[in-house]
Amino acid sequence: MQTINIEDYVNELIKRLRLKFADRLIYVGLQGSFRRGEANENSDIDIMVTLDRLSVADLDSYRDVIAGIPCFDRSCGFISGQEELKHWQPYEICQLLHETKDYYGELRPLLPSFGKDDVRSYIGISIGNLYHMLCHGRIHAGPEQRAEALLSLYKAVSYILQNSYYLRSGEWIMTKAELLPLLHGLDREVLQMAMTMKSNSEYDAEKAYAILFDWCRQFFHDKATE
Template sequence: MGFDSEQWISELLARLDEAFGDRILYVGHTGSYARGEATEESDIDVNIVLDALTMEDLERYRQIVRSMPHREKACGFVCGADEMRAWPAHELFQFTQGCIVLRGSLDHLVSAPTDRDIEDNVRNLTSSIYHQCCHAYLFEDGLDDAAEGLKDAYRATFFVMQELVFLRDREYVPTKRELLDRLQGEDRAVLEVCTRWNELKEDRRDRPEHYFSLLREWSSRALKSVRTV
């Protein structure tokens, strides 16, 4: 029998309700399972906001996770209301756009990020991708192994392009499949690497320089495409 993510989430919600009750202000489901793009390797990302978060609460949640079937699937975010209110606005795009709301609401805690907030996040993400790419190329022993280490950097390009397309088209595009239809040229080539990562393994072994070059050039252009003042 295959893994049933909806049943897993329902079980988690029941245990959260029992443990925290009306202290739960928000629960959201995000990530590849929420988008319908999960693979066998995918986590289930659940974001939780409580009225306040103590170490005792963390321990209680930890025990819930450890008691869940397929606990290796559990992933996500947890904080208290005050932390959520203070959270950097540029990191809130996926919270406000990319989550399936399961409990409560964030409306009384945060505002939707502004265009400037989104641009700040694009700049933060692309600068990190650029650095990862150059650092791995320079300091890893073998380029073929180093190219395998670019998986997370290529994965992050999806979130950058979601935000760039939102700024351009004023529409949130939730899935990689739909986003590919909005992209051309280098943008599309980079996202295709992200979506086809596993099947491109042999090609990365044969020509690792291509994957470094593509990512470095894309991240450089994306970084310079957003406002800095």
């Protein structure tokens, strides 16, 4: 797997995007594990790009640009038009704003405002989706499919816990390693399992499933007693 200097990669991408889109390029940012300093040799390169407007032809042009840079098979991220971003769902804005590092332009003025109720919505919607997928997969998927799905589902855990801690404290904690000692109980247990799975260490898949299931279920039980 090719080693990536993420700063060189983003700078080269910006140069090529400016050549392709000129003053239509509004914003470029970095997200994901490279943004958090948690990337490994298998990590995707999560780039956020905003154009003044976005067409199907623009999507094809963007694909051509990133295909001309090494590691196209690891390229990922989020591209949008400026107007779409302006009216994005508020419950996703807290995560988007804190997760993204500005490289070209500034993200905050491009986004709608958000409040605590929006962060609560993000947490509730995300955990509800996890709970549904855990139940559905247990019934309808085979063992191999369930194992692959579990890895994917655990990726959402740190995002939910980041938002939850931010809601309680007003402080955004960027990395899992920084967040872990601030948590207790099932929150800490589920994040520790997410970190174990991310590091490709051995783990008990049944235990991992049970931890995530119990964590999701506990969220709804806690809501019932509020």
